[in-house]
Amino acid sequence: MTYPVATGDCSAAAGTDPLYERSAVIDLDAIRHNVRRLADAASPAKVMAVVKADAYGHGAVPVARAALEAGAAWLGVAHISEALQLRAAGIEAPLLAWLHTTESNFAAAVAAGVDIGCSGWELDRIVAAARDQERPARIHLKVDTGLGRNGVTLEHWDQLLGEAMEYQDEGLLRVVGIFSHLSVADEPERPETDEQLAVFREVLAAAEDAGVDPEVRHLANTPATLSRPDTHFDLVRVGLGIYGLSPFEGQTSAELGLRPAMTLRTVVSQCKDVPDRQGVSYGLRYRTQGPSTLALIPMGYADGVPRVATGGPVRIAGRTYPVVGRIAMDQMVIDLGNVGAASAGLLGAEAVLFGSGDDGGPTADDWAVAAGTNNYEIVTRISPRVPRRFINDHPAVGLSSGTPSDRSPANGQETP
Numbered sequence: 036m037t038y039p040v041a042t043g044d045c046s047a048a049a050g051t052d053p054l055y056e057r058s059a060v061i062d063l064d065a066i067r068h069n070v071r072r073l074a075d076a077a078s079p080a081k082v083m084a085v086v087k088a089d090a091y092g093h094g095a096v097p098v099a100r101a102a103l104e105a106g107a108a109w110l111g112v113a114h115i116s117e118a119l120q121l122r123a124a125g126i127e128a129p130l131l132a133w134l135h136t137t138e139s140n141f142a143a144a145v146a147a148g149v150d151i152g153c154s155g156w157e158l159d160r161i162v163a164a165a166r167d168q169e170r171p172a173r174i175h176l177k178v179d180t181g182l183g184r185n186g187v188t189l190e191h192w193d194q195l196l197g198e199a200m201e202y203q204d205e206g207l208l209r210v211v212g213i214f215s216h217l218s219v220a221d222e223p224e225r226p227e228t229d230e231q232l233a234v235f236r237e238v239l240a241a242a243e244d245a246g247v248d249p250e251v252r253h254l255a256n257t258p259a260t261l262s263r264p265d266t267h268f269d270l271v272r273v274g275l276g277i278y279g280l281s282p283f284e285g286q287t288s289a290e291l292g293l294r295p296a297m298t299l300r301t302v303v304s305q306c307k308d309v310p311d312r313q314g315v316s317y318g319l320r321y322r323t324q325g326p327s328t329l330a331l332i333p334m335g336y337a338d339g340v341p342r343v344a345t346g347g348p349v350r351i352a353g354r355t356y357p358v359v360g361r362i363a364m365d366q367m368v369i370d371l372g373n374v375g376a377a378s379a380g381l382l383g384a385e386a387v388l389f390g391s392g393d394d395g396g397p398t399a400d401d402w403a404v405a406a407g408t409n410n411y412e413i414v415t416r417i418s419p420r421v422p423r424r425f426i427n428d429h430p431a432v433g434l435s436s437g438t439p440s441d442r443s444p445a446n447g448q449e450t451p
């Protein structure tokens with residue numbers, strides 16, 4: 036959760052600035068824009084901003100704050116430990132954690148007012164924690180409607196419901212929510228979403244018959260929020276979309292009205308001329324075809340750039356080049372062609388791996404293709420060795436809290 040963050044003016048394009056040298060720039064205005072866009076799509080349902088995994092690599096605390104400023108009503112994480120970090124940062128919004136083990140600290144969750152997802156086995160432990168803390172637990176019962184991960188099976192739903200209601204009557208807990216998770220919402224043509232929705236409706240009907248009246252019923256993730264209003268219920272849980280990325284193959288962020296919030300960039304660390312047939316990087320899997328100029332990019336798999344993603348794009352001075360040869364732990368190489376190092380003049384030039392895509396530049400989607408994975412993984416895996424630089428930390432005037440904001444292009448306010 037904590038990254039090395041430099042103080043002072045980080046907009047300088049030269050000098051000894053670690054944030055200019057290598058950084059993942061997180062545009063908090065883009066986060067706010069995306070939350071508003073998703074809130075529009077979800078309305079009248081409310082938005083839970085999913086900030087698990089350090090906000091998919093974007094920085095959980097600053098992203099959570101920006102999401103709340105833009106109208107998110109809830110926050111969601113996987114682990115109680117992630118929820119406690121948000122509470123420790125002073126974030127008091129409703130907050131749900133849904134993935135637990137026998138080692139999870141339910142007492143700390145109850146003490147911190149963190150809502151706890153319950154798939155069944157946790158119920159007695161949650162109740163013990165509530166007794167211990169002398170405070171009722173807030174739980175969301177999770178049903179497996181077809182994904183086959185956590186959640187109680189249909190077979191045991193009535194039993195779990197009955198037990199939870201007994202504990203609620205004893206004042207040990209409150210059933211705040213009932214929820215489930217979709218399997219194929221990113222593939223809108225598949226029938227399984229309808230099947231899961233039908234099962235979820237049955238489950239809710241059974242709960243109603245049992246006299247359970249939860250505050251929030253929730254099922255939708257980002258793709259369902261954007262494509263299936265019938266899955267919205269009271270609350271949508273959106274992750275990928277608030278980071279400005281598209282969950283749909285063949286539909287870009289821009290087509291969905293979203294703005295990618297992370298730009299991964301660095302500077303060229305060496306530029307040199309090499310002869311024909313020069314081998315490049317471990318294994319010598321690439322050789323120049325003719326005399327050529329190589330540019331060294333100081334990022335590698337220790338920074339979270341996938342080692343398998345040879346061919347991934349790097350944008351320098353308005354042109355996009357593929358990575359050649361193997362991606363190493365700390366560095367990778369691009370071949371500028373037969374330009375001559377001196378005339379290339381690119382030592383210290385900015386090199387962008389991915390960003391908004393606005394200027395025709397590369398995106399996280401391009402790296403996902405190069406790595407044979409999805410855009411979720413590309414942003415989430417950017418490692419703590421890459422400093423996060425938060426820009427547009429304060430909401431623009433008139434949009435949200437009314438705090439005056441420095442909107443200059445080089446605005447580089449850091450959030451420690």
Ligand SMILES: *Cc1c(COP(=O)(O)O)cnc(C)c1O
Nearest residue numbers: 085216256257272273274275276
């Ligand atoms: C991660 C997660 C989400 C968010 O999914 P996106 O596709 O990123 O919107 C929602 N609900 C649960 C249970 C999750 O684990």
